[in-house]
Amino acid sequence: MKRALPVLTVLIGIVVIWYAAAVWMNSTWVYDQAERAGTTVSFAEMVPQTMEQARPLLPPPHQVGAELWKGLFGQAVTSKRSLVYHGFVTFRGTMMGFGLGIIAGVLLAMAIVRFRVMDMSVMPWAIISQTVPIVALAPMILVVSNQLGIQGREVPKAIIAAYLSFFPVLVSMVKGLRSPDQMQLDLLKTYGAGEGETFLKLRLPASMPYFFASLKVAVAAALVGTIVGELPTGAVEGLGARMLLGSQYGEPLITWAALFASAILAGMLILMVGLTERLVAQKMGVRA
């Protein structure tokens, strides 16, 4: 309770500011309407009218909530208008990219820790790769995969997501695989352990806390990558496509609902990684 109070205060503050901003931003439209009709509206008459517009500049929270509810529970899950359906498409893309990113990150980290020449030549480029705005590549990746005969948007989306999510995994795994100290390495040597055994029995278990810490960053990055992959590429499915649709058809409510649906998805993904971490820690016998 002591920790919840400040958070609740801030959240209530955000909602209050949001309502105030909604009244302020939507009032222009109300006044315009009144002027056209040749009437005047008082402040008290204006406020309720800013709350229920069909195409508000800034929809107030309850309108977004209603739209979100309609999208999540008001339709059959398989309907094209269901946010559950679009959320699942985005989730699938995120998971594919996340998986690819983990594999690439871990393999590269293993090579970098094992070979000094890899460390020296690949690591600087891995850092540079993240300073390149991947979104510049997004339309490109789509065209290329189309030309190569890959149907659908799954693969390009996954590539973008993987590109964003491999880096945190790589950096943390390099740190984690190097975390055993000399004494522990020497001990394994006296046991006559080979390189493979040292890796499996010492380096890999030692890297787990680093690994899971990076997964939380990576899964969020993969989601951003997937949504970005859905935005400019003319996709028809997924939360990113819903946002684009809302903006193209001038239906801000659709965009806002998709935005909040993606926030819920992000929360669920992070929760999932956290649960997996706890399960693995339990299996490995880490005391809580």
Add this chain to the structure above:
Amino acid sequence: MSLALILGIAFWLGAWATNTLVAGRPFGRTLAGRIFVPVLFGITLLVLWEALVRAFAVPTVILPAPSAIAGKFAESTGLLWADFVQTVLKGALSGFVIGTGAAFLAAVACDRVPFLRDGLLPVGNFVAALPIVGLAPILVMWFGFGWQSKAAVVVAMVFFPMLINVVAGLQASERMQRDLMATWGASYWQALWKLRLPAAMPFVFNGLKIAASLALIGAIVAEYFGSPVVGMGFRISTAVGVLNIELVWAEIAVAALAGSAFYGLIALAEKAVTFWHPSQRT
């Protein structure tokens, strides 16, 4: 097997052998060696790319050769510069300055009022993980097609990651050091200026680095939702539409250069400011 492919593979093997040799020698531990190896690796990738494109006659639509991209780049520098100014200098940089500046002030406010910190930090942590880039269509609707909407997207994207880092940084000084400040009778602002801000600098720069790459992403994505007829995002989406793929790659090269330069400048500033930090010692 064509000549280009054989030459490419030969270069690859040669470069690989050289790098392995250098990495194992004392030269590999000097500054020159640490620059030489990654540069050779980068050149090798370009040579292999060129060789593969030539050997298999890959259509330009799929992947143009680096030489073709370089040619396009040299030929359209004026256009690329205009796009660079619009997207990077006007959109990304102004948003970056406003966003990180606001986050910095908010972090100091959080530090001054613990109640605010306890409330804002969990919210900020969550928001930092959200795909804020989705706000782009809404902000473009609010602020119009000009660079202002791009800057707004960038502000929204960089604010929370920066805030979290600065707040964490302001708590980085040690108890003993803070007590020392108290025994000297330092006021809050004196302690902040002389001890806690310098101690926070590694975190601040970490936040700035994250913000730098987010800023370019935000500025480019926002252009996909509407822009004047100039800008990197605009150019990329229209050039893809008419399959002018070399121009797209030239824009990507500009984006890569801008991103790396931006990051490099921050890293240099970090080296100058946090020279005392263990991670900077060599």
